[in-house]
Amino acid sequence: MRRPMKTVWKFLASLKLAVALLILLAVGAAVGTLAPQGGRGVGYPSGRGSSSGIARALQLDHVYGSIWFMALLGLFSLNTIACTASRLPAKFRRTFGVPGDFDAASLQGAKARGSLGVSRAADEAAAACEAVLRGRGFRVFRKDDGAGVRLTGRKRRLGLFGSDLVHAGLLVVIVGGVVSGLGSRSWRLALIEGGRSSFASAGFSVRLDKFDTEYYPGGRVKDWKSRLTVMENGRTAAEGTVEVNRPLRYKGYDMYQSAYGKDWAATPLGIELRKGGAKPYARTVMVKPGTRVETGDAEFTSVTVRNFVPDFVVGDNRHVESRSDEPNNAAAFVEVRKGEAIVFSGWTFANYPGFRMKPQGKTEGKSADEDKDSLTVVLRKPAAVEYSVIEVRRDPGTPFIWAGCLFVVLGLGLAFYWRPAEVRLALKGVPGGTEIAAGANGSAGAESLNKELETIIGKIRSGE
Amino acid sequence: MSEAVFFTLAFALYIAAGAFFLVSLFGRPKWSDLAAWPLAGGLILHTVALVMRTVVSGHAPFTNMYESMSFLSWAVVAAYFVFNRKKSRTRLGPFLVLMVILLMAVTSSPLMPKTIEPLVPALQSYWLWLHVSVTLLGEAFFAVAFIAGLLYLTAPSDEKRKEYDALGYKAVAIGFPLFTLGGLIFGMIWAYKAWGTYWSWDPKEVWSLVTWFVYALYLHTRIVMGWSGKRSAMVAVIGFLSALFTFFGVNYLLRGLHSYV
Numbered sequence: 001m002r003r004p005m006k007t008v009w010k011f012l013a014s015l016k017l018a019v020a021l022l023i024l025l026a027v028g029a030a031v032g033t034l035a036p037q038g039g040r041g042v043g044y045p046s047g048r049g050s051s052s053g054i055a056r057a058l059q060l061d062h063v064y065g066s067i068w069f070m071a072l073l074g075l076f077s078l079n080t081i082a083c084t085a086s087r088l089p090a091k092f093r094r095t096f097g098v099p100g101d102f103d104a105a106s107l108q109g110a111k112a113r114g115s116l117g118v119s120r121a122a123d124e125a126a127a128a129c130e131a132v133l134r135g136r137g138f139r140v141f142r143k144d145d146g147a148g149v150r151l152t153g154r155k156r157r158l159g160l161f162g163s164d165l166v167h168a169g170l171l172v173v174i175v176g177g178v179v180s181g182l183g184s185r186s187w188r189l190a191l192i193e194g195g196r197s198s199f200a201s202a203g204f205s206v207r208l209d210k211f212d213t214e215y216y217p218g219g220r221v222k223d224w225k226s227r228l229t230v231m232e233n234g235r236t237a238a239e240g241t242v243e244v245n246r247p248l249r250y251k252g253y254d255m256y257q258s259a260y261g262k263d264w265a266a267t268p269l270g271i272e273l274r275k276g277g278a279k280p281y282a283r284t285v286m287v288k289p290g291t292r293v294e295t296g297d298a299e300f301t302s303v304t305v306r307n308f309v310p311d312f313v314v315g316d317n318r319h320v321e322s323r324s325d326e327p328n329n330a331a332a333f334v335e336v337r338k339g340e341a342i343v344f345s346g347w348t349f350a351n352y353p354g355f356r357m358k359p360q361g362k363t364e365g366k367s368a369d370e371d372k373d374s375l376t377v378v379l380r381k382p383a384a385v386e387y388s389v390i391e392v393r394r395d396p397g398t399p400f401i402w403a404g405c406l407f408v409v410l411g412l413g414l415a416f417y418w419r420p421a422e423v424r425l426a427l428k429g430v431p432g433g434t435e436i437a438a439g440a441n442g443s444a445g446a447e448s449l450n451k452e453l454e455t456i457i458g459k460i461r462s463g464e
Numbered sequence: 465m466s467e468a469v470f471f472t473l474a475f476a477l478y479i480a481a482g483a484f485f486l487v488s489l490f491g492r493p494k495w496s497d498l499a500a501w502p503l504a505g506g507l508i509l510h511t512v513a514l515v516m517r518t519v520v521s522g523h524a525p526f527t528n529m530y531e532s533m534s535f536l537s538w539a540v541v542a543a544y545f546v547f548n549r550k551k552s553r554t555r556l557g558p559f560l561v562l563m564v565i566l567l568m569a570v571t572s573s574p575l576m577p578k579t580i581e582p583l584v585p586a587l588q589s590y591w592l593w594l595h596v597s598v599t600l601l602g603e604a605f606f607a608v609a610f611i612a613g614l615l616y617l618t619a620p621s622d623e624k625r626k627e628y629d630a631l632g633y634k635a636v637a638i639g640f641p642l643f644t645l646g647g648l649i650f651g652m653i654w655a656y657k658a659w660g661t662y663w664s665w666d667p668k669e670v671w672s673l674v675t676w677f678v679y680a681l682y683l684h685t686r687i688v689m690g691w692s693g694k695r696s697a698m699v700a701v702i703g704f705l706s707a708l709f710t711f712f713g714v715n716y717l718l719r720g721l722h723s724y725v
Contacts, residue, residue: 018684026677026706033667033718064665177663186660216582223585244585245658256660257585393660401662405649412641 013082021076028072032063077174080167088164095160095420099141099152104426110439112449114457118436122149122429125436125460129425132459136452138423148428155421159443162415169407176400184395191226192263192387199392202253204232209239211388213260224257226388242390258391262325262384264310265289269332270380271303271348284380289332300336300343300375307333310384312349325384332379343375350379419444421452436460467520468578470513471534475568477506478541482565485558496557500548503541503561510538521580526596527587529715530576535597536711537567539604546638547608547631554627559611591654598646599672603707605639606679608632610704613697629693632700633686640679643707647672667718671710678703 011017059066107113118125126142126149133140138153189197191208198205210227223243230238230250240248248255268286275281283300287293289308295301309322312331323329329351336344349355353376421442428435438457440449484499514535517525526532544560570576583592612632619625651669652662663669682699685691691699 015684019681022677022681022684026674026681029670029677030674032665033670033714064670218582220582221585222582223588243588245589245591245654247657247660254660256658258660391660395661398656398662401652405652409641409645409649412644416637416641 009082012078013086015083017079018083021072021079025072025076028063028069035063073174077171080171084164084167091160095157099154101143102150102424103147104428104437107424107426107437107439110424110441111446112440112453114438114453116436116457116461117433118460119433122427122434125434126151126427128463129427129436129460132456132463133423135459136456148426151425153423156418157420159414159418159420162411162413162418165411165414166408169404169411172400172404172407176397176404179400180395180397184393184397186391186393188258189390189392190261190387191390192266192385202251204230204237204250206230206255206390206392208388211386213386224260224388226257226390228255228390253392253394256391256393257388259389261387261389263387264308264384267382267385269305269308269382271305271332271334272378272380273300273303273336274376274378275374300338302337304335305332306335327382327384330379330382334377336375336377344377348377348379350381353378421449423453423456467513467516470509470516471572474506474510474513475572477502477509478561478564478568481506482561485561489555489558499557504545507538507541507545510541514538523583524593524596526600527583527592528577528581530571530578532596532600533567533571533576536600536604537564537571539601540564540567540607543604543608547635554631555615556608556611556631559615560608563607563611586658589654589658591650591657595646595650595654598642598650602639602643602646603711605635605642606704606707609635609639609700613700616697617694629696632697636679636682636700640683643679644676648676668710668714671706671714675703675706675710678706
């Protein structure tokens with residue numbers, strides 16, 4: 001490699017870079033939680049001011065999609081690849097190749113040590129040792145020369161590659177994130193019962209058959225259940241009940257119970273018309289807001305609901321507003337006609353049936369002793385038609401994410417719980433038999449290495 | 465006997481263990497062995513309290529701050545017993561139990577509402593069991609590493625420093641895989657099932673990632689750069705502070721989908 005390339009490679013493959021990146025990523029991510037994201041933050045006065053300008057230039061309002069965060073992640077990926085690529089081949093050779101030679105003296109520095117004497121000749125003893133080692137799961141390598149026999153046993157070597165598997169997993173996760181970022185799509189469908197939504201690009205449509213809200217005894221929401229039918233080519237392709245934590249899957253699209261709402265515009269309101277006197281009249285007409293219903297009746301020919309608010313309040317600008325979506329103070333502006341003539345026009349309140357308000361805001365006050373001949377218009381307490389919000393998502397990145405996560409977990413398992421051990425035995429023929437010096441090393445802890453060595457020595461002895 | 469009674473009894477036994485440990489620090493080292501008895505007793509009663517809470521509420525005992533902190537305290541004591549198989553003369557016991565007592569004190573304070581609430585739809589999933597328990601178990605081991613780190617930084621001798629360094633590493637070696645699996649991976653799977661997206665950069669998710677980066681830093685600098693020692697201990701301390709912020713700070717100081725305060 002040429003010099004500049006070599007320097008770049010060395011830099012990319014350095015652990016110092018990894019350490020620096022971990023610190024920068026941690027700090028950068030943390031900063032993103034402290035600065036309001038999404039641009040709607042209170043901290044960003046719209047317009048001028050040096051701090052908001054700097055914040056926006058640094059893309060602090062969308063840290064996780066910002067250029068510098070992406071660059072850090074990109075550099076992190078390159079660093080991981082470079083570190084692995086530069087170290088893996090040698091590691092592979094060292095781990096699976098024939099181990100280097102050693103002498104008995106070097107065993108003094110091992111994590112675990114032991115020794116024993118046996119009455120057999122070196123050759124026989126070596127064969128016995130090999131058998132014991134193999135029985136304990138070691139892969140054995142043997143070297144014979146004038147100084148004696150040296151055996152190297154290795155096991156759980158795969159554990160050395162746990163970190164590489166973790167790194168591979170992280171890269172796959174990052175790839176998955178990129179794929180998600182580029183290719184995921186989502187749609188929010190607000191459906192009332194019987195309503196249907198089409199996905200032209202996907203070729204199917206979703207219909208909400210039933211929507212239920214279940215409540216706990218205290219009144220809090222327990223569950224939302226949406227029964228959905230997926231139709232494709234005019235036929236039912238799939239159906240199921242969607243709840244939070246229980247999505248429905250069809251052809252790579254996942255459908256989630258995301259939210260719900262009240263659809264007052266689709267809610268028929270019960271308008272009661274009552275008249276006393278000689279010819280009593282009582283009738284309830286169901287009228288949706290903004291519509292007119294012909295009664296088919298001679299007395300009062302039509303009822304119109306000009307306006308409806310579930311939670312009536314007169315705002316600062318003297319306009320009628322709704323404080324919330326809940327029917328805390330339901331009010332309807334009703335017009336009742338007899339032929340072409342308007343016989344009633346005004347606000348009627350579900351909670352205050354006797355109270356009436358004229359369009360210009362002049363109140364008529366409670367008419368408790370109303371003329372029995374006059375018309376009373378009462379709004380029944382309404383129950384909204386509810387709509388279910390189903391979120392449909394398609395994310396091609398998720399298989400990569402799950403695969404990456406699996407690699408990470410397996411890799412961590414290998415790295416921390418599948419610890420490699422290497423046992424070395426140096427055999428030397430002495431008058432009367434053979435002396436065996438033993439040492440054990442590896443990332444396994446000293447305790448377990450000692451135990452392993454004790455077991456091996458015990459087995460060699462008992463084979464006597 | 466209600467769950468609250470068992471909790472209080474466990475708390476009392478933890479305090480007793482703390483008292484024994486305190487004595488052991490002032491020239492009577494054998495008392496640290498005795499402390500294991502009230503500590504174990506407290507753990508058993510605490511387990512009963514958690515089981516009772518589960519039975520009475522009908523859901524996992526970690527759906528609000530009170531329950532989660534109780535579980536975390538329990539997990540830290542359990543982690544201590546995992547570590548203390550040999551009689552050791554380190555000061556891990558006294559200071560870890562001090563932390564447990566502080567945690568229990570906050571848990572039983574009025575800051576943590578104890579009413580049993582039925583589960584909101586988003587929490588109705590078996591992932592609640594897996595995600596929260598494994599994460600808190602991991603954090604319990606991070607707590608051990610935290611104490612080991614602080615003890616390292618204030619250790620009187622090289623020999624003690626070596627012991628605390630090894631303890632800290634062992635704790636992170638157990639805690640890191642648990643936290644990765646429980647916090648990040650199970651969290652991502654559950655988010656995908658509940659909200660349709662495995663990662664939304666919400667403050668709790670981001671801070672658990674920050675915590676993860678810090679412990680990854682710990683492992684890298686130790687294993688490969690030979691930073692073991694003072695710097696290592698400091699990183700372990702910072703990591704736990706980050707974990708605490710993820711657990712507490714995010715709920716109270718930042719807002720998001722995850723604020724189950």
